[in-house]
Amino acid sequence: MKIIEKIRAKEEANEKYFSLEFFPPRTDAGCANLLARLQRMSQLGPLFLDITWGAGGKTAQRTQVIAQGAQSYVGVETMMHLTCTNQSVESVKEALKEARKAGIQNILALRGDPADGSEEWTAADTQLRYAADLVRLIREEHGDYFGIAVAGYPSGHPEAESYEADLDNLKAKVDAGADFVVTQLFFDAAIFLKFRDDCVARGINVPIVPGLLPIQSYASLRHLSKMASTPIPVEITEAVEAVKNDDRAVRDFGVTKAVEMIQELWAGGVSGVHFYTLNREVATSQIVEALELVCPPPRELPWKCINTVPKRAVxxxxxxxxxxxxxxxxxxxxxxxxxxxxxxxxxxxxxxxxxxxxxxxxxxxxxxxxxxxxxxxxxxxxxxxxxxxxxxxxxxxxxxxxxxxxxxxxxxxxxxxxxxxxxxxxxxxxxxxxxxxxxxxxxxxxxxxxxxxxxxxxxxxxxxxxxxxxxxxxxxxxxxxxxxxxxxxxxxxxxxxxxxxxxxxxxxxxxxxxxxxxxxxxxxxxxxxxxxxxxxxxxxxxxxxxxxxxxxxxxxxxxxxxxxxxxxxxxxxxxxxxxxxxxxxxxxxxxxxxxxxx
Structure with missing residues (x-):
């Protein structure tokens, strides 16, 4: 099922929802443990799961393995990232063919990060210079089969000429055939709400799902603070600095802050949120539980149904x-x-x-x-x-x-x-x-x-x-x-x-x-x-x-x-x-x- 259909159904029913993002580990053992974690976290009732392609596309094969496992064995609708980095038109076509064979019907189309060892992003194929090119290719090859998401940047992409230019880039991706937008992380609900309104004013009339990263450690927050495109409010850095030697206290603060921010988003008319889990379980689970979003899938049969694979639906x-x-x-x-x-x-x-x-x-x-x-x-x-x-x-x-x-x-x-x-x-x-x-x-x-x-x-x-x-x-x-x-x-x-x-x-x-x-x-x-x-x-x-x-x-x-x-x-x-x-x-x-x- 296409995720856009699930999102529209939630919004029409005025129901809240959430989704979860994970990245592919680099070892077989890590993949096995991640799929076990997906099994557990699926009981929270996410609307969909999202598996990243990896920086430079170097974990592409594991992305496909994890996405296929989530779709076919965990039984939650899964969106697979696909990037232009190190990709030719033919390799993209092959990845889409494999995704379709595995029953994956949702793609997050990205330009991608620079390849390993490169400071600047360069296209491996002149036909795949931007995410909009990738969206067009997917539509040309598979018509309306895939649901396509693209990335949005509430504070503007760091390489964009301006915030306004980045909005134009986003509109180009939507005009190329994207169904909805998932944003990069932010730490102030007002930033997202302004971005959403600016998108609507620009004629971007698809669902825009805010992406949130729960603060889980002092080190990760310091790393994020160096990213100019992700401003962190001073009150957050000061609060975390005060408890930086207590990992549990940092995580508890991150959970509390995320709950407060989501409640602000709800008050602003937002229905769904997307969690960047960093493959961790506790903080995201605590946030979902605190917001009373936990919705275990009903037992349609004594065993777990895999309705995400079409031929198993019967x-x-x-x-x-x-x-x-x-x-x-x-x-x-x-x-x-x-x-x-x-x-x-x-x-x-x-x-x-x-x-x-x-x-x-x-x-x-x-x-x-x-x-x-x-x-x-x-x-x-x-x-x-x-x-x-x-x-x-x-x-x-x-x-x-x-x-x-x-x-x-x-x-x-x-x-x-x-x-x-x-x-x-x-x-x-x-x-x-x-x-x-x-x-x-x-x-x-x-x-x-x-x-x-x-x-x-x-x-x-x-x-x-x-x-x-x-x-x-x-x-x-x-x-x-x-x-x-x-x-x-x-x-x-x-x-x-x-x-x-x-x-x-x-x-x-x-x-x-x-x-x-x-x-x-x-x-x-x-x-x-x-x-x-x-x-x-x-x-x-x-x-x-x-x-x-x-x-x-x-x-x-x-x-x-x-x-x-x-x-x-x-x-x-x-x-x-x-x-x-x-x-x-x-x-x-x-x-x-x-x-x-x-």
């Missing part, structure tokens, strides 16, 4: 196995031509492809060996040591497992005690949900899909179990006719199951006014085969790697990988069922002793 069902690793699922299915609509039907697609940790370098936070070893054990030597890690996660004492990058979902608290008991007994749970029978779709924990409906779900457990536990479970299953299971180990595709006729089984569904019944989460055996390879690999790629080859800890994890089974269990009785009853019987000494050998 996706309304996924296998439950990837609940805790959605980015992995998105990568696996990124090349699909069609997405399931109403039922799971594409798991046999040849595009349901392989995946490796290499592909996830820009999706998962950087793997910190010392940090993860502290969470998952300095030197586990027994199954009980591994069990203690799973228990710690279920109790909220550690924040992640190799299969789960986030803390337990709120709904898991309903069954937390049962999960803790299973893990203490050596049943290593990695995914679960409680039964839900007709709760309101507005329920704060279980609700999804909008108001006026009712949601349902079958109890579900996914875990790694030993061969002995699996054998005991299979011996007991006839006593529990409402349970169905599938189990696989790492070495074989020999499926253990009590399901005679395989097919997709809905485990979550909702009933809403004037709609068909929606079944967004399913168990599908074909998808389970795909998932089990990834699930077992994580024992090695995320856990075993913490320990030296040949060590007892590495040998223990390798043994679990080689011998345990991945099992999923569904209780089809979502009204009166008790999925944990079979485990309570299963994990008694007598039941395990009576289990067939395997």
């Amino acid at each position: 996706e309304d069902v996924r296998p439950i196995f990837w609940s805790n690793r959605p980015e992995s699922y998105l990568l696996r299915t990124s090349e699909w031509d069609d997405f399931p609509n109403g039922r799971w039907g594409d798991s046999s697609s040849p595009a349901f492809g392989e995946i490796s940790d290499y592909h996830l370098f820009h999706l998962e936070p950087a793997f910190k060996v010392d940090e993860h070893r502290a969470m998952w054990g300095e030197a586990p030597k027994t199954i009980a040591d591994l069990a203690a890690v799973f228990v710690a996660f279920c109790e909220g004492r550690i924040r992640a497992l190799p299969w789960i990058s986030d803390a337990l979902a709120d709904e898991t608290t309903v069954i937390a005690d049962d999960l803790i008991a299973l893990n203490r007994a050596g049943v290593f749970t990695i995914n679960s949900q409680p039964a839900v029978n007709g709760l309101s779709s507005d329920d704060p924990v279980h609700g999804w899909g909008g108001s006026g409906g009712y949601v349902y779900q079958k109890a579900y457990i996914e875990a790694f179990v030993s061969p002995t536990v699996l054998a005991a479970l299979e011996a007991l299953m006839p006593k529990y006719p409402t349970l169905q299971y599938h189990a696989l180990n790492a070495a074989s595709d020999d499926l253990h199951t009590n399901v005679k006729t395989q097919g997709a089984v809905a485990v979550t569904w909702g009933v809403f006014p004037a709609k068909e019944i929606i079944q967004p989460t399913v168990v599908d055996v074909d998808a389970f085969y795909q998932w089990k390879d990834e699930a077992f690999k994580l024992w090695l790629s995320r856990w075993k790697r913490l320990y030296a080859d040949g060590s007892p800890s590495a040998a223990l994890i390798q043994s679990v990988h080689d011998n345990y089974y991945l099992i999923n269990i569904v209780d089809n009785d979502y009204v009166n069922g008790d999925i944990f009853a079979v485990f309570r019987e299963l994990l008694t000494p007598d039941a395990l002793a009576a289990a067939p050998s395997s």
Whole structure:
């Protein structure tokens, strides 16, 4: 969706909004951590995200990676910067082609800063001397497909002949086809309001979004003070100077000042603001919270919808196995031509492809060996040591497992005690949900899909179990006719199951006014085969790697990988069922002793 359409909708509804700008880090680890930060900050409810091109265009490739990740995995409309610096017409055309392929529909067109080592800006292509040239090129090549923003300078561009000349330059960019303007930073609301009025008087009749940089450190403020085009009021420099040795106090002052300035902008008729975050989280989050602008996206489905990618807009069902690793699922299915609509039907697609940790370098936070070893054990030597890690996660004492990058979902608290008991007994749970029978779709924990409906779900457990536990479970299953299971180990595709006729089984569904019944989460055996390879690999790629080859800890994890089974269990009785009853019987000494050998 074009951002200008979102801005107009907000302004017509007289609603306030904000957007966030980030720059591409220079390392893979930095990219991974930034995307994790974007995931968190997306819960604030920004109207759009904005990814810079980098000085001189030297981070262009990372800009495209981050922008594509934000659009395709974070699921927030993303605007990608594009500059004329070091660019030819052909390279711009290629960048636009890649952006369009990634579903990016918004570009911030800039002339750009001088290339590295140059004091003055020079054009690499005579057809790209100004931002207006870039705007025209985008329109000539792609018509109205892209939403285009351009930069405005409330105090005038430092290279412009005059403030008035810079307004003429801005009008030229708008006349070339720009949809809206995002301004450079300022520290006095009156400067922006005058600039806006001057733009209107010049015939610039597109939305103008003020850009704000929260003061977060004394050093950065000193750097900004040297920029003649960004005057800083004396009262601000004096206030920061007084607390310059206290980083927290500087940031608190910056938050307070930004809140006051935004309130002045609102009083002047401004609807939206754009934050230059400097890739930091705390200050911007505090400002948004103080202004009561936080607006988490509603849960349209139990999993996060990616409506920012057109072909995923119709996706309304996924296998439950990837609940805790959605980015992995998105990568696996990124090349699909069609997405399931109403039922799971594409798991046999040849595009349901392989995946490796290499592909996830820009999706998962950087793997910190010392940090993860502290969470998952300095030197586990027994199954009980591994069990203690799973228990710690279920109790909220550690924040992640190799299969789960986030803390337990709120709904898991309903069954937390049962999960803790299973893990203490050596049943290593990695995914679960409680039964839900007709709760309101507005329920704060279980609700999804909008108001006026009712949601349902079958109890579900996914875990790694030993061969002995699996054998005991299979011996007991006839006593529990409402349970169905599938189990696989790492070495074989020999499926253990009590399901005679395989097919997709809905485990979550909702009933809403004037709609068909929606079944967004399913168990599908074909998808389970795909998932089990990834699930077992994580024992090695995320856990075993913490320990030296040949060590007892590495040998223990390798043994679990080689011998345990991945099992999923569904209780089809979502009204009166008790999925944990079979485990309570299963994990008694007598039941395990009576289990067939395997």
